[in-house]
Amino acid sequence: MSFELSIDWPEFLATYWQKKPVVIRQAFRDFQDPISPDELAGLAMENEVDSRLVSQNAKGWQVAHGPFTDFDQLEESHWSLLVQAVNHWHPAAAELMHPFRVLSDWRMDDLMVSFSVPNGGVGPHLDQYDVFIIQGAGKRHWRVGNNDVIAQHSPHPDLLQVAPFEAIIDEILEPGDLVYIPPGFPHEGYSLENSLNYSVGFRAPSAKELLSGFADYVLAHELGSRRYQDADLRLRDNASTVLTDEVETLRKMMISLLHSQDFTPWIGEFLSQSRHELDIAPPEPAYQEDEVRSAVEEGTPLHRIGGLKVLQLAEHTFINGEILSSADSNFLSLLANSTIITPTQLQPFTENPVLLAQLTGLINAGYWYFAEEQDDA
Template sequence: MQFSHFDIDLFLSDYWQKKPLLIKNPWMSWSNPLEPDELAGMACETGVESRLIMQARDGANDVLKVEHGPLAETRFGQLGKAPWTLLVQAVDHAVPDVAALIAPFRFIPNWRIDDVMVSYATDQGGVGAHFDQYDVFLIQGLGKRCWQVGGLCTADTPLLPHEDLRLLDSFEATNEWVLEPGDILYVPPGIAHNGIAVGDDCMTYSIGLRAPSRSELIEDWSDHLVGEMQDDDRYGDPDLRVQDNPGEISAQALADMHAMITEAVQDRDAFARWFGQYNSTRKNPDIEWEPEDPVQVEDISAFLAYDVPLFRNSASRFSFIRQSEVTLLLFVDGQCFACSEDMMAFAEQLCAQEHIIIDPEVPGSVTALIVTLINQGSVAFDQED
């Protein structure tokens, strides 16, 4: 899918991480990429993250109850007339047409894109007023949904007590729109919002973006560093002098120990390699995508000879870090591949496009890399071609 009209530069300068924006159907041709029954079927599968949110009455108040999947196939016939919402995460990993929704948003770097969550709601269904700590594009796929947006929330914003949902204790709408199929609402991090289905068969596609917190980065980077260190890398003071008071921790000792820490964490090259691997790790790394029979270099020669497209796995993550004009590091599903000059064009193209056709005369180093990526389940040739 592609946009027919959307001013990316204006959006980035005036709205990105600043204020919400309603984008009226910008698609060249909008068609809902997933049927409600298909979404319900996914929610019944093991290994798929799904939630069923039901609205109930508790005295004079509405209460949201959450049921986690996998759901029984008979569950949807037992829901009755009360409003309910089904949420399924990472649908783009399993449905190519849903994954295609991400392509027009690639003006955001790959490493920032998380997944596509799909929701289905009956009339008046929703998940309550809340805020997210990341940017989100809310695409109306089927039916109508009324979106209300409010003010900026922080970690101190009061929440209602709930085991599964981060619901705002109070919510005051400052804007309200009814989205129809193809319309998009952009919501920056921290902005309160509330979506309510208008009529039945309401489907919304949420493209969520990743925003690692400072604490997450420090914790995971530090864990990585500690795992790489040797036990005998210890503090030493061969120039020790007698102190006036043995109870004092001297300024020199503090400076030396502080240097031990800062020297390790300030290695930018090591950080770059770690972050590329950390950030490119699949959302669901336990799912096995490897082919049943590993391929060899000679197995792919026919695909190259007949210009068969090489497709990226929609569940995989691709990015690269340029080291110099003739080298870069390619990161695919948590693995790092050092690419020399003869491999750079392939690596850059692979990160930029969902599928590519490879020159049969490609260097052997590229062929070997393709074999590795196929065997780890990150790419595959289109067998139909």
């Protein structure tokens, strides 16, 4: 299943991206849901999958976290089932991410899918990341406000909402319609009937996350061991005084780490890691190199597992938080830019024993799989 998205990307980036929200009617023409409500409910029963059930009743807002065992006690209205990173677990749904790859793989986070009954929603809220919300089956009423300063509150410990706001978008979305919402714009969506929604979210790391991640890397690799020095130490009137230039020297010691050659491999490792668990299932028994070569010769395409990030930065290629080294840049580019690799593309590399061994290792790590494995699952 493939999806064609009707967006003029240069115009969209210039006019809307991180500037203002917009509804795009029939962004996906003749839209067909890649996943059913029953399949989504099945994912929410799995331990590895992050899911939650948000409902509202006379007692207020309620939030329950998966995995769930059943949904028999649910009412006919006022609840939503939300499942994160569906693209990691459902190949057909993962296809919805492909049209957005033009905006960069490292910025893309995951595909959240929600099933809502009439009046189901999570209440008015705002996000700190860009999101494209695609309407699947059913209809949903969306309101989006301006990015004014709005007070947030928690009607439930696991739910953060905002106060009522004046809408600048007030629309009913039907299958194939899309609403784009930049960070900081309050919004709320309520289903008018049983409906599916697909939210393509974009990663936006905070300075706190970056600093914490880099600090962990520095400690793990025993970097930054150079100590403070002050060969030009000056006397001061009071022993308690810390001089401004001393503070600046300490600051420069920290900044020098960010400008060191170690920063690039760390940022590549950091950005290529997924926030959600991947569906990594190493083949059993493991492939032998001749078996990989035979599969390619037989015309079997190679698929990348959903959600796996393969990023290229400077002269490095990163896969799921690790540097992948190879003497063949074309081989690395093929891995990075193709989620499905055809036998024709692979065949020249399987003739190279070194690259064949490397490819076999990646398949045995569970990062790529031959297409028939999916059919047998």
